Amino acid sequence: MPQLDTSTWFITILSMFLSLFVLFQTKLSSFIYYSLPTPKLLSSKKLENPWNSKWTKIYLPLSLPLHS
Template sequence: MPQLNTTTWPTIITPMLLALFLITQLKLLNSHLHPPTPPKFTKPKLHAKPWGPKWTKVYLPHSLPPQY
């Protein structure tokens, strides 16, 4: 069975990697990356609540003693 000749592999792989590197660099240079837009700060709108404060009481579980 003949042996695989690997003496030319470095001469093929090195220019291939160089070409891939150059192609990716050119693609990155030609891509138009837009700067991020600054966030717009808006004031939160205060909505009138249809319920009164008497309906917003927080109830504790039955296992805890009542807090006054």
């Protein structure tokens, strides 16, 4: 049975790691990092709805007095 030739394994694995390193470096360098969002100071404005200024009461049909 012939012996497995492992003499080229070192350079193959080394070149693989080098090419993967270069590939990842180029991918990461082309990535655009956005700056962190800064919070804006918003003045809270109270919205005035028409129903806020009026007092309303909702009558349920069952709560109405019975007329007989």
